[in-house]
Amino acid sequence: MIPEGVAILGATGSIGASALDVIARHPDRFEVVALAAHGNHARLLELCRRHRPRLAALYDRSHAATLARALAAEGIATRVVAGAEGLAEIATLPEARTVLAAIVGAAGLPATLAAARAGKRILLANKEALVIGGALFIEAAEAGAATLVPIDSEHNAVYQCLPAPYTRDPAAAGVRRIVLTASGGPFFQRPDTDFDRVTPDEACRHPNWAMGRKISVDSATMMNKGLEVIEAHWLFGAPADRIEVVVHPQSIVHSLVEYVDGSVLAQLGHPDMRTPIAQALAAPGRVESGVASLDLAAIGRLTFEHPDPARFPCVDLAYAALASDASAPIALNAANEVAVDAFLAGSARFSDIPRACAGVLERRHAGPVSSLDDALAADADARALCRVELGIAR
Numbered sequence: 001m002i003p004e005g006v007a008i009l010g011a012t013g014s015i016g017a018s019a020l021d022v023i024a025r026h027p028d029r030f031e032v033v034a035l036a037a038h039g040n041h042a043r044l045l046e047l048c049r050r051h052r053p054r055l056a057a058l059y060d061r062s063h064a065a066t067l068a069r070a071l072a073a074e075g076i077a078t079r080v081v082a083g084a085e086g087l088a089e090i091a092t093l094p095e096a097r098t099v100l101a102a103i104v105g106a107a108g109l110p111a112t113l114a115a116a117r118a119g120k121r122i123l124l125a126n127k128e129a130l131v132i133g134g135a136l137f138i139e140a141a142e143a144g145a146a147t148l149v150p151i152d153s154e155h156n157a158v159y160q161c162l163p164a165p166y167t168r169d170p171a172a173a174g175v176r177r178i179v180l181t182a183s184g185g186p187f188f189q190r191p192d193t194d195f196d197r198v199t200p201d202e203a204c205r206h207p208n209w210a211m212g213r214k215i216s217v218d219s220a221t222m223m224n225k226g227l228e229v230i231e232a233h234w235l236f237g238a239p240a241d242r243i244e245v246v247v248h249p250q251s252i253v254h255s256l257v258e259y260v261d262g263s264v265l266a267q268l269g270h271p272d273m274r275t276p277i278a279q280a281l282a283a284p285g286r287v288e289s290g291v292a293s294l295d296l297a298a299i300g301r302l303t304f305e306h307p308d309p310a311r312f313p314c315v316d317l318a319y320a321a322l323a324s325d326a327s328a329p330i331a332l333n334a335a336n337e338v339a340v341d342a343f344l345a346g347s348a349r350f351s352d353i354p355r356a357c358a359g360v361l362e363r364r365h366a367g368p369v370s371s372l373d374d375a376l377a378a379d380a381d382a383r384a385l386c387r388v389e390l391g392i393a394r
């Protein structure tokens, strides 16, 4: 069997590392043909030494040049490309049947959209790309005959609990509702937390998952779950009133699907992204992921609670954005990215994140979204508004 070519967008990140770990366990099944990242040339050099891809890309051009020199000095034949065109080249490389989309944030949209148009099998971690791409993204995937396989753990759980093939029509499949589980993040069970004083390190100290800093903050505000409601809407064609959120602090049940006959199917596993990544890589088959067996008796209790909209308003902001026009989720996502960056940089408080997002949703300039340019314009508008909300406008 010829190994399947895999390209990884966001190779130097947390998801990139988990994916490379799974792939390295199956050299007969998968071959890393391309790796892309933002600017960490030293880390990408290490990955090129180990995986010998044909192509490597860094968005940052000067760091790409540094990488190219280092590879040439070591006699490694990996070709280096740079910038947005470089990322698009990785996303559409003919040798890659599968593209793992694991760039963080709106920055991942153009390349992921290019992979969709090129008909790739897209393993999607970059939820922000789907939140802002919305209908455009789904249409591009359909037009290009691309396949979307979610690796966000909740959506991968839902994907595993749905019949295959599934045609983005819950009613036709007898689905009554989709229930997304949320850990609640580091503060859900600490009601005395002062959200004006939370530090970036406290917000990033997730009880169950080790992840990049942006998604860790999103988990702490629960904006992550809001973005995931929008992601589920697009992936599974489910209206918002068929998607619910339940807080499950142990992060063992990754999500559930309820059918009209009352059956509720769930997917369980350790909170380790190698499980959904391995499932998505091998679907409809299965491969080893390196994740240990689940010892339910040792875990003992699985608990479930309602979300708390007063302390964590971001989930409701996402439902409101989904109920509004197509530019609202784009504005929400962009505002959140700016506010999270500002919080991580020390120029905004944790409590400013939901406040600024709500302000931007109110004040944004709504408009139709019928092209990538429209989406990027709505994104830029919301970013500028959010900087004003936060008092960090230049």
Ligand code: NAD
Pocket: 009, 010, 011, 012, 013, 014, 015, 016, 036, 037, 038, 039, 040, 059, 087, 102, 103, 104, 105, 107, 108, 125, 126, 127, 128, 151, 152, 153, 209, 210, 211, 212, 213, 214, 215, 273
């Ligand atoms: P991370 O911060 O660890 O890694 C982000 C990656 O994106 C890095 O490789 C970085 O170089 C790259 N990147 C950032 N900006 C870029 C740009 N402009 N051009 C090219 N590359 C760029 O983040 P992560 O935790 O791995 O998350 C990646 C995505 O997966 C996010 O959308 C996140 O929401 C999603 N996700 C992550 C997890 C998790 O467990 N980490 C779980 C579910 C979903």
Ligand code: MG
Pocket: 152, 153, 154, 228
């Ligand atoms: Mg998730």
